[in-house]
Amino acid sequence: DADVTQTPRNRITKTGKRIMLECSQTKGHDRMYWYRQDPGLGLQLIYYSFDVKDINKGEISDGYSVSRQAQAKFSLSLESAIPNQTALYFCATSDRSGGKLPVSYNEQFFGPGTRLTVL
Amino acid sequence: DAKTTQPTSMDCAEGRAANLPCNHSTISGNEYVYWYRQIHSQGPQYIIHGLKNNETNEMASLIITEDRKSSTLILPHATLRDTAVYYCIRRRDSGGSNYKLTFGKGTLLTVNP
Numbered sequence: 001d002a003d004v005t006q007t008p009r010n011r012i013t014k015t016g017k018r019i020m021l022e023c024s025q026t027k028g029h030d031r032m033y034w035y036r037q038d039p040g041l042g043l044q045l046i047y048y049s050f051d052v053k054d055i056n057k058g059e060i061s062d063g064y065s066v067s068r069q070a071q072a073k074f075s076l077s078l079e080s081a082i083p084n085q086t087a088l089y090f091c092a093t094s095d096r097s098g099g100k101l102p103v104s105y106n107e108q109f110f111g112p113g114t115r116l117t118v119l
Numbered sequence: 120d121a122k123t124t125q126p127t128s129m130d131c132a133e134g135r136a137a138n139l140p141c142n143h144s145t146i147s148g149n150e151y152v153y154w155y156r157q158i159h160s161q162g163p164q165y166i167i168h169g170l171k172n173n174e175t176n177e178m179a180s181l182i183i184t185e186d187r188k189s190s191t192l193i194l195p196h197a198t199l200r201d202t203a204v205y206y207c208i209r210r211r212d213s214g215g216s217n218y219k220l221t222f223g224k225g226t227l228l229t230v231n232p
């Protein structure tokens with residue numbers, strides 16, 4: 001979905017390096033999320049943000065940090081990358097309300113993903 | 120932890136209906152059933168959701184049993200592009216905290232020519 005973009009799309013890095021993954025959205029949504037997906041598994045929530053001043057930890061936040069620079073931007077950082085952080089990372093957005101509740105209440109729109117490899 | 124049970128994989132012939140089952144026997148009264156799908160290595164895509172009534176949209180139909188312990192997602196005329204992993208997800212409607220989508224392993228649907 002072009003409304004949610006992620007950069008970079010692919011990244012290979014070395015253990016101990018600091019990495020930032022960026023997410024931008026043009027949907028005007030308040031809520032943004034970061035998930036990771038390991039091969040053959042479902043998605044796990046890392047962090048989520050309900051607005052610029054609201055940041056919350058998800059299921060697997062250890063080793064990660066986030067920054068919500070603006071309503072449209074939500075960045076995920078790996079302060080010191082390690083090999084078991086090799087995964088596919090997805091950003092998602094959702095609207096707080098609007099439309100015919102609850103049809104759009106929690107529909108999440110996902111970006112194309114960033115494939116991160118830590119050597 | 121809200122869990123659903125889905126078959127690991129299913130096959131369907133192109134042009135036929137694909138019926139994907141989901142068991143959620145411990146679902147509570149205020150939990151919705153959501154379906155997402157993920158085409159290989161792409162971001163998940165919302166399909167449909169429901170509470171207790173059957174639902175239909177341009178993508179699919181959702182049939183929920185009367186006791187709400189299971190549901191079936193129906194793709195009426197499957198195409199090759201419907202090959203994907205389909206996730207059945209329970210989500211509580213609890214006001215401001217209803218952010219959470221817990222993805223399991225889903226069902227890999229393969230549509231064959």
